[in-house]
Amino acid sequence: MQVLISATLRGFFGKNAAFSTDADTIRGVLDALTGEYPDAKKVLFEEGGTLRSFIRIYAGEHDWTATEHWVKPLPPGKDVLLLPAIAGGAPAKSIIPDERRKAVSFDDAEIERFEKHFMLSEIGVKGQKRIKTARVVVIGAGALGAPVIQYLAAAGVGTIKVVDDDEVSLSNLQSQVIHSTRDLKRPKVASAKDTVRNINKTIVFEAEAVRLDAGNAAELIDGYDMVIDCTDNYKTRYLINDACGLCGIPLVFGAIYQYEGQVGVFHLNDGPCYRCAFPAPPPAGLVPTCAQGGAISPLPGIIGSIQANEALKLIIGIGEHLSGKLLIIDSLYLKSRIVEIKKNPSCPLCGTHPVITEVEDFDYEEFCGLKETEEEAVIEGFTPEELASRIENGDAMTIVDVREPHERAILRFPDAIVIPIGQLARRQNELDPEKDTIFICKEGKRSILAINTLREAGYKGSLYNLKGGIDAMKDIMFSHEGAWL
Amino acid sequence: MNCFTCSNEAYEEMTKEARRAYPKECCGILFGREREIRYAFPVQNVVSAQNSRRHFEMDPLIVYQAECEAEKRGMEMLGIYHSHPDSPPIPSSEDLAYMIPGISYWILSVEQGIEKELRGYAKEPDPKKPVPIRIEKGAAASCRF
Ligand SMILES: [Zn+2]
Numbered sequence A: 001m002q003v004l005i006s007a008t009l010r011g012f013f014g015k016n017a018a019f020s021t022d023a024d025t026i027r028g029v030l031d032a033l034t035g036e037y038p039d040a041k042k043v044l045f046e047e048g049g050t051l052r053s054f055i056r057i058y059a060g061e062h063d064w065t066a067t068e069h070w071v072k073p074l075p076p077g078k079d080v081l082l083l084p085a086i087a088g089g090a091p092a093k094s095i096i097p098d099e100r101r102k103a104v105s106f107d108d109a110e111i112e113r114f115e116k117h118f119m120l121s122e123i124g125v126k127g128q129k130r131i132k133t134a135r136v137v138v139i140g141a142g143a144l145g146a147p148v149i150q151y152l153a154a155a156g157v158g159t160i161k162v163v164d165d166d167e168v169s170l171s172n173l174q175s176q177v178i179h180s181t182r183d184l185k186r187p188k189v190a191s192a193k194d195t196v197r198n199i200n201k202t203i204v205f206e207a208e209a210v211r212l213d214a215g216n217a218a219e220l221i222d223g224y225d226m227v228i229d230c231t232d233n234y235k236t237r238y239l240i241n242d243a244c245g246l247c248g249i250p251l252v253f254g255a256i257y258q259y260e261g262q263v264g265v266f267h268l269n270d271g272p273c274y275r276c277a278f279p280a281p282p283p284a285g286l287v288p289t290c291a292q293g294g295a296i297s298p299l300p301g302i303i304g305s306i307q308a309n310e311a312l313k314l315i316i317g318i319g320e321h322l323s324g325k326l327l328i329i330d331s332l333y334l335k336s337r338i339v340e341i342k343k344n345p346s347c348p349l350c351g352t353h354p355v356i357t358e359v360e361d362f363d364y365e366e367f368c369g370l371k372e373t374e375e376e377a378v379i380e381g382f383t384p385e386e387l388a389s390r391i392e393n394g395d396a397m398t399i400v401d402v403r404e405p406h407e408r409a410i411l412r413f414p415d416a417i418v419i420p421i422g423q424l425a426r427r428q429n430e431l432d433p434e435k436d437t438i439f440i441c442k443e444g445k446r447s448i449l450a451i452n453t454l455r456e457a458g459y460k461g462s463l464y465n466l467k468g469g470i471d472a473m474k475d476i477m478f479s480h481e482g483a484w485l
Numbered sequence B: 001m002n003c004f005t006c007s008n009e010a011y012e013e014m015t016k017e018a019r020r021a022y023p024k025e026c027c028g029i030l031f032g033r034e035r036e037i038r039y040a041f042p043v044q045n046v047v048s049a050q051n052s053r054r055h056f057e058m059d060p061l062i063v064y065q066a067e068c069e070a071e072k073r074g075m076e077m078l079g080i081y082h083s084h085p086d087s088p089p090i091p092s093s094e095d096l097a098y099m100i101p102g103i104s105y106w107i108l109s110v111e112q113g114i115e116k117e118l119r120g121y122a123k124e125p126d127p128k129k130p131v132p133i134r135i136e137k138g139a140a141a142s143c144r145f
C-alpha cells in the first residue's frame, strides 16, 4: 500500500513524496513511518502522544484522522494520504455585534459609575457599551454564581438571567456571599435579585426559579450572548454544554472541589466543548461533588471571579481567553497551570459526525458505566438493618470504608478498615477471603465500584455492599455504640 | 534572513480575494520557487458561515491537489495566506497552533473592506516575529517588515 505525503510535510520524511508499507491500519502505517523516519515522531505527535493539530490522515477521499479509525482495516486499493490541516483564525473579537453596541448610550450617572472602565484604553466607551448591551445567563446562584452575578452586575452587564430552583440554607452562607442570614429559606434567585438591585437597579434581572433539565435547557438560553455554568454537578454540566453547542452560544465553565478549581471557555466560534475535554464523567458517587466534598470558603470567590473576568473579556473583545484551554488552580499550594483542550473530531456534539442533535436527558449512571447490567454479576448487599444485626451478633466479617478522609472525620464507622478505591487491587491481600467483606461509602455507589474493582482484580472471597450507604444507616443506633454520631 | 519577494500578480490576487470575502476570512496557497512568491491560489474557506468571520480552514484534499498541480509546473508550495477582517496582521493563538515548520504564513489585514497590511511569519525560529517581504510593485519596491 502507498502512503502519499503532502509536500508541506515531506521535509520530515526524507523529502519523499510516497512511502510503501504492508501495514493494513492507520496505526500500522504511522508505526511504519516513524520506524523509518524516527525524527518524524516529534512532528506527528505531541509529547503526550496525541496527533498534532495540523496533521490530517485520509484513506482515499475519507478523513480517518480520528483515533477511532486507527485500528480499523484500511479499505483495499486506496492510498493513505498524509496531509496538513491548514487552518487558523483572527484574534479575539467581541461576541457582541457592532450594531448593538452603536445603539447604546450613557447618562451622567453611568459615566460616573463606570469611570474606572473608561480609563482603560482597551475597554473605553465602546467596551462599556458592549457590556451594557450584553445578555448573559448564569446557571446556578450558589457558590460560583455569587461572585459571577455580583461582578457582572457591578461591571454593568445589561441583562442577567439567573436559573436556580434552590432555596438559601444556613450551610450556603459559608461561601455564597450573594445571600445573607435574612435570606434563609428564600429562593436563591429572589435573594440574588435583591443583591443585584442594590448594586444597580437599571440592570434587567430575569429570575428563573426552575431546575435546568433536558426539556427546558435550550429554551432557557436561546437568544442570549453567553452562558456561565456555575452549577455543582456533572449531569447538569453536560446538559448545559449540549444546549450551548446546539444554540451556538459560548460557555464559560467553572468548577470547584475542596481547594482546587477549574475554568474554561467552550463553544467559542469553532472551539472545543466540555465533551471534547471530558468525554465521560467520573462514575456517579466516585468523585464527590462540591456539595459532598466541601470547598474552602474563598475558593468559589477566586474561580467565579475568573469566570466573570473571562465573560467580560469575551464581551469587550480583548485579551487572551480560555477557549481551548482549561485553567486549574490549586489554592492550597498556590499553584496554577493551563492545560490545552483540543477539539475532538469524534466528539458526539461538535465533532465531524455529531450524533447529538437535541438536548437529551440521559441516565447518568449508565453514561459512566456504573449501572449494573444483566450480564454483570449481581452485587449482593445488606440493608442497614441487616448489617446492624450482624454487627450486634458479632459475626466475623471485614468492613471496608472507601469514603474520603473528611467524610470519615464527620462520621466514623466503627471497626471498619480504610482502603481508598485506588489502592484496593494492590492491597487485596489485607482482606481475608474466608470472611465476608462489606464495603461502605456515603451513598452505596462508590462501594459498588469498589466491589467491581476487586472482582476485576481477581479477588475470590465474598463481597457485599451496604445498600444506600452510611446515609441510609444514620438513623440506626447500635446498642453497644451509644456515641455513634 | 533573505527577504521574501511577492509578485504584484500574487499580491493583487490576495487582496482581490480578501476584499471579496470581507467581512469573512479568505484563504489560499502561495506558490513559487525558493523565496519568490509568484502565484496566489485562492482556496474555499470550509468553516461554517457563522464562524467564517474569525476562522478559516481548507479542505486538505484540495490543498493536496493544488500542490500536485503546481509541482507539475515546477513550482513549490511556499506559504499559506489568510485575511484578518478588521483586525491587525498578527497571528492568533489558533494561527500559531496550526503553523507547520518550513511553510510561511501570510496574514493580510482588511479594514472596512480595504486591504491594509500584509505580514509573513514562519514557525521557526520565532512564530510571532514577522519575516521581511518585498512586494514587486514596479521599481519602487523596497524590503520592509
Ligand atoms: Zn489568523
Ligand SMILES: [Zn+2]
Binding pocket: A272, A273, A274, A275, A276, A277, A344, A347, A348, A349, A350, A351
Ligand atoms: Zn466537543
